[in-house]
Amino acid sequence: MERPLAVVGIGNALVDVIATATEEFLAAHDLVKGSMALVDADRASVLYDAMGPAVEASGGSAANTMAGLASLGGRGAFLGRVRDDQLGTVFAHDIRAVGVEYPCTPVPSGPPTGRCLIVVTPDAQRTMSTYLGSSSELAPGDIDEQVVARAAVTYLEGYLFDRDAAKEAFEKAAAVAHAAGGRVALTLSDSFCVQRFAAEFRDLVEGVVDILFANEDELGMLYETDPEGGLAEAEARCEIVALTRGAAGCTIAAGGGRHDVAAHHVPRVVDTTGAGDLFAAGFLHGLTTGLDLETSARIGSLAAAEVISHMGARPETDLAALAVPLLSP
């Protein structure tokens, strides 16, 4: 039997196209700061033409989380769909190069590999326009049951709910995970995403999700209340709720208890892309290596701090080395 996995992440396989932009650029192109909007190929082309010079780097929310987990020394896999084109090659190379198992074969037909056009404003906020491309065809057939069954945690991104077949893939993965004795983790991804699927996400949290990741906007939106009210609703239904509060740190609610953890200090916030993804990486790494909730949250905060200190959504530093001081008594 193959080695067990700490986490398998399932999500959109995207290459980020990252540029800086002004507030005026957001206004001129009807972009809502801080959000993720799905765009079609034509809109993606118009936005790209208007963007300044960019760099390309592998991204995708759950994929970023898996890259972070690997950087911390955790064993993970990622399931997500790319085309057999240049950007698909880039995605597959990068996820494997950080040590994440990526058992998917780039597909020979259909739309090109998906990309996420990210503009970063001077306040370090990121605004994303995602052309899903090949990822839009993620379906139950892409869920490798043997890989999911090997994982202690199956981590799913809420973004998958934007497509029906992906939602079915999501549900299949959750069922396989539970049947194999694993836990199911969900990140709500984006408050606009929650707005689109609030009732369905509530059903998931009620019946399927063991570990929920959300920020304040998302959790409030989920239960149509304020963040505190949302947290109370969610903790009654999930084993663990990890609520991230940006610079104010995070709250872990589990087993009737609460743990508040301060944000890790960042000298200069450059680009907040990937903050939530990397928090989840650190928290899940702690959890799957048997650390307590508070230490796990501290590792999450550390990983998030590293990723927001530079452009791009994946760590540039060896997170395992950074985390050593947190693991000493």
Next chain:
Amino acid sequence: MERPLAVVGIGNALVDVIATATEEFLAAHDLVKGSMALVDADRASVLYDAMGPAVEASGGSAANTMAGLASLGGRGAFLGRVRDDQLGTVFAHDIRAVGVEYPCTPVPSGPPTGRCLIVVTPDAQRTMSTYLGSSSELAPGDIDEQVVARAAVTYLEGYLFDRDAAKEAFEKAAAVAHAAGGRVALTLSDSFCVQRFAAEFRDLVEGVVDILFANEDELGMLYETDPEGGLAEAEARCEIVALTRGAAGCTIAAGGGRHDVAAHHVPRVVDTTGAGDLFAAGFLHGLTTGLDLETSARIGSLAAAEVISHMGARPETDLAALAVPLLSP
């Protein structure tokens, strides 16, 4: 008639694939630190598979120079060949997005867009393995005579000498430039490149080149002597010789005089990729806006300092704003 151009750059149109690496990685893959080696598709694939996670950013030596010139406020164009694939789209987007005219149409057949695999070691040195791809087919037909005729300076990269058809394109461009009353600038590019074509480069310097850019290794190699001897040989044959000496600054030799300019201070050198390209950008910007040689060299040093302070070979800061203090009396 269309507006005049300060500079037209002609060179390989490449997308850089940038990763960090150890000294052991260089040894394991027979890479000579600091060099540029041409590789075929198979070798590029093997190296890429072995490289760590990477970011992609438009590159190409002369293209980087044109991006730097545009960032300084200069009007430039670039001629170079890409395929109509994803990386070709990236290259064309980025060069236009910084304000450089790029009149070339991505070609619908032939090898894919070229790429340069760059590994940066902890000492900030870059080692490059270039798969030329579509650029390997650059030929005289790619030289737009009207664009070249509009430019005060036609800037050519020595790397073009690695392919016969590109060399012919180079020679055509130089002839068109001189016929239109412009000057021809050449960068020797790389000491290994000079080693391969020393006799031909000497003929060029003798008969064609008005402005020569070289570092100490390249200039020594050109005349099979030491750098000082090389400088003496070259200045007897060219209107202007710009010799870059890394941290020791540069020497401009012209009209029988010498001007030594110190390197611009860099708090931390991160990645030396593009240092020579950006020096040429600043120097040519000064020259084509009527500044004296010493001030032009200072702008070159400033532009080089910016690009070595971060990963990647194109400026991340508005160079025109950075250069303002140099332009005040």
